[in-house]
Amino acid sequence: MKKVTAYIRSRKAAEPEPFCAHLYDLQSIQAHVADRVATLPAPCRLFYAIKANSDLPILQALLPHVHGFEVASLGEVRKVRAVSQEVPILFGGPGKTDEEIHGAIEHRVTLLHVESLHELRRAAYIAEQRGVTLPILLRVNLRGPLPSATLAMAGRPTQFGIDEARIPEAIQLAQSLPALDLQGFHLHSLSNNLDATAHVELVAYYCRRVREWAEAYGVHVRYLNAGGGIGVNYAALDEQFDWGSFVGALGPMLEREALPDMTVFFECGRYLTAHGGWYAVEVLDIKQNHGKTYAIVRGGTHQFRLPVSWQHSHPFQVLSMERWDYPFARTEITDTPITVVGQLCTPKDVLATDITVPRLRIGDVIVFQYTGAYGWAISHHDFLSHPHADLVYLDGTEEL
Missing domain, CATH: 2.40.37.10 (Lyase, Ornithine Decarboxylase; Chain A, domain 1)
Known part of the structure; x- marks a missing residue:
């Protein structure tokens, strides 16, 4: 200040x-993010969701500190590639166009988050046309129960993800399409959660659901994207999300609940730059x-x-x-x-x-x-x- x-x-x-x-204050943002990355448990990676603030100086400031960037449009893909040709990119969001799927391939997006069965078929069709294998995660709209938060993307009818009831069908379809490489699941279910304990419990719930799908359908789950959802308390600025408690409990929980060799992604936006x-x-x-x-x-x-x-x-x-x-x-x-x-x-x-x-x-x-x-x-x-x-x-x- x-x-x-x-x-x-x-x-x-x-x-x-x-x-x-x-x-x-770029130095303050960098210090905040560097601390969060350094204190995450070993199987976790922190991505910046650039929808929160995609200004070029912000992306340049965060590039040395985050493990990658999460984007929700081809325009955001291009913004990230303007600062780095190599940094990992996660590409999510409903309603991707053919141009965006082509763009994801051209710009070497690390993982495409597929949001529907139709999108799954189109991604496979485009990848086959281009002679590539496209790495994907299936985004799931869980039935819950889920913690309460300012915004809910799952646990109720929304435009986000594939209904949990249809995930068996989606897994089997993805496995039948040789141009796709199903590498895991994306379960970003809520936004602006301020309860660190509840957030650890939410990630544990994700881990258990993913384990069930892996065992039932023979999926080798390399990645679980647990989304963002970590909040900012605008009503009481001195009472923010307790990151220390979160990471302190997250590590032991993942040792119990996570699949072997599974990397857990967090794609935070607001929590990394708001302050x-x-x-x-x-x-x-x-x-x-x-x-x-x-x-x-x-x-x-x-x-x-x-x-x-x-x-x-x-x-x-x-x-x-x-x-x-x-x-x-x-x-x-x-x-x-x-x-x-x-x-x-x-x-x-x-x-x-x-x-x-x-x-x-x-x-x-x-x-x-x-x-x-x-x-x-x-x-x-x-x-x-x-x-x-x-x-x-x-x-x-x-x-x-």
């Missing part, structure tokens, strides 16, 4: 334009309407869509700025609940609701925390044609 504060104050001292930027990002926006106006106080900022959900997408008030701090370029008095409030909104012509352009601040003035900067994942990447940048936010990547005390 000190780097971010110093950068904002420096910029505001030099420029009169309202401040509006996503800022990323290292900030969205900082200047207060353009403060006004009251029908008994509520609104802080209108330079930006909004077209630049940071996560709060409205998840329907939460995103945590922030107020950075007091002394610059004031007008000859009239500056509006100020104290000990007042504020709703932080953007510039869009919709009442849904809300970033935080009824949060009491000790002091706020027009011209101060509101700094939203933990915005390094699913912030800029998922936002509708060109709605109303406002200028884009600056993207600032900090390394040490200098902007790259």
Whole structure:
């Protein structure tokens, strides 16, 4: 946060334009990821799910530390190959086109996660046409029971994976297609789980199900992709997922439950980069309407869509700025609940609701925390044609 504060104050001292930027501390992200990789048990590998933030500097910063990248489109495959021709790639997501399957082969994707029986047949057909054997995992939509989490991709009807009831059919079909090499299973079932104990139990459940399929159908399971799903607590930033407890229990559990020579993948996105990002926006106006106080900022959900997408008030701090370029008095409030909104012509352009601040003035900067994942990447940048936010990547005390 000190780097971010110093950068904002420096910029505001030099420029009169309202401040509006996503800022990323690359060193902090690298240190966080390096620690997670180093503390994983031996049979595990950590991949970065680039959907969380696929900016080139982020991928370059993580390349030396992760075991590979997880992607969900051919465009993401190309982004990864732009930073490395050799790094392993896992390619998932429903509704892959023929072009994407061809692209997976051309770009030497390590494993293709197959999401349906139709996709299984198409992958085999394309691989046979190209004269290659395509390594695949079957993505399974488990029946459960599964832990509760913010988002559920399995344990209920969704567009993700193959219904667990049809996995025997999918295994037998894959085994009958010589252009495919079935190397294991993908069981990414939920997102943003904050309970470390429950997450270990979930992976244990995965291991047991995979063992049953391996024994029943003679599958040599080289890989179990346990997905991501490790969460970030936006409601209480000092109460985050207990990684130490997770890895401490994960190793002994895998010794009991994992198949011999099976590698377990984790494909985390939010958990790896969220903490290292900030969205900082200047207060353009403060006004009251029908008994509520609104802080209108330079930006909004077209630049940071996560709060409205998840329907939460995103945590922030107020950075007091002394610059004031007008000859009239500056509006100020104290000990007042504020709703932080953007510039869009919709009442849904809300970033935080009824949060009491000790002091706020027009011209101060509101700094939203933990915005390094699913912030800029998922936002509708060109709605109303406002200028884009600056993207600032900090390394040490200098902007790259």
